[in-house]
Amino acid sequence: MSFEPITGRYLTITVQGRRQRIYVEIAGQGAPVLCLHTAGADTRQWRHILNDAELTAAHQFFAFDMPWHGKSLPPECFQTEEYLLTTEAYMETVLAVSRALGLDRPILAGCSMGGRIALQLAALHGDAFSGFIAIEASDFQPAWYDIDWFHRPDAHGGEMGAALVSANISPHAPQAERWNTLWMFMQSGPGVFRGDLSFYTRDDSLIGRLAQIDTAHTPVHLLVGAYDLTCTPEDARRTAAAIPGATCTMMEELGHFPMSEHPAGFRPFFADALTRMKVSADV
Template identity: 35%
Template sequence: MTGLIEARYLDVAGSTAYVEIAGTGTPVLCVHTAGQSGVQWRQTTARLAALGHQVVVPDLPGHGRSDPAPGGPVQDLQVYSDWCAALIDALGLDRPYVVGCSIGGKTVLDLAVRHGDRISGVVAMAAEASPGHVGLSGLRRELQDVAAPSRSDRTYLGTLAALGRSVPAELAERIARMHRREDPEVSVSDLIGWGTHDVRDGLKDIVCPVQLVAGADDPWIDTGRVRATAAEIPDGRHTVLEGIGHYPMEEMKDFAMILHGWLAELNTRDEVIA
């Protein structure tokens, strides 16, 4: 039944991942934004499944219900790209479509560059190929500031204090990190990844179709750079959404149907390439 959403915990690249799966049919992997979780796709998952897709929505390492990444908060979006590739293997997905927004958009664009032969197509929203516009020095300074007694840090320290002495230190750390949502260290690290990720040199070698999407009102995105990215991809196109900002899947009323249309177009183009 497409209305049911299955929740799974499974090992992916050395840590426990939380994944929601709905429907059967063409697999579609959906990747969330910086510091957030798969809950951002809550209005899309069941509806997209009802349209004939197997929808796979993970929480990236350190986000939502997934364990922290083995090496700590991630500052290199290639790590997320490789993790998504490992998730595809773990679930046995056959050349899925991949969709992402913001750091998720950059992550799926990275998948197209480095793992394009394993996927059928990409929808990269609120993303382009060059480094995102953020103040890296300020973000790195903010990583030092997260040691201040903020609300999330008090939760973190309070959780550690409330655990029994028999709990191993590694497990205690993992539990404490899971208790503070949106972890500011994870969010800031994600944004550092956003500001350093650059796949411009690999665009010409992408072998799957790519649809880039930008909201016209998105303050984080230069639509001209989105257009330029699409122009460098052999089968790349772009769409600008009027009146929409940085989070199309949360802002648009019937986003699932719109995404279904983009996926159908990608499928047609993938058949032509094949």
């Protein structure tokens, strides 16, 4: 028997006065990197990066499931609550997890809504991090769909959500990883994808904050897949252009979940992004 090098642990933090039991996966040694999953999914999206022998030789990766997601429980009394993620709760969660893990200015790497909150944190809490890798991240996109579709009693929100987000996966993605990626959406708890989308599609507060980001102290690199219909290359380029000093790379054969849908295709772009964090951190 041979275990993967990923270790899973639990910790409890307090967010907006409520206790949250959080699941964290850890791998590697070196400069800390805190990884954020997309809406409607969980830490498994980062499994290939955390299992990468070369990247984990120089970095210690921490990936955690947001409350309500994956193996993190919802808070006490969730059963009568409508889950609606907010920018404030999301930022507080990331900062609380980083503190609880004892991380000293980690690199923050987030995808989709994780990339969106990474840029919010870059604008408002830049000193808490050493750099930001914002993947499939943009200033704002309103929904073309009705987020209520994904939480209703007469249909399976997870299956519908997976079918919808499959539009964002590149045809270059290996079949097995395409379906592993979609499985996470199928497993998502009732109303969770909807609650994440509420944050992602209704809060446009980042737009006015992008110019505040100080890339001289905390570099920002955006990665965007050509097959991403949600955060298109145009969306990412527009966002990067509004951040003085930010850089942006388009990934021709990837979509909205690059680290999960096509790990081999994503790896060189992510390795390059980590290098950009190091170079700038020395300035």
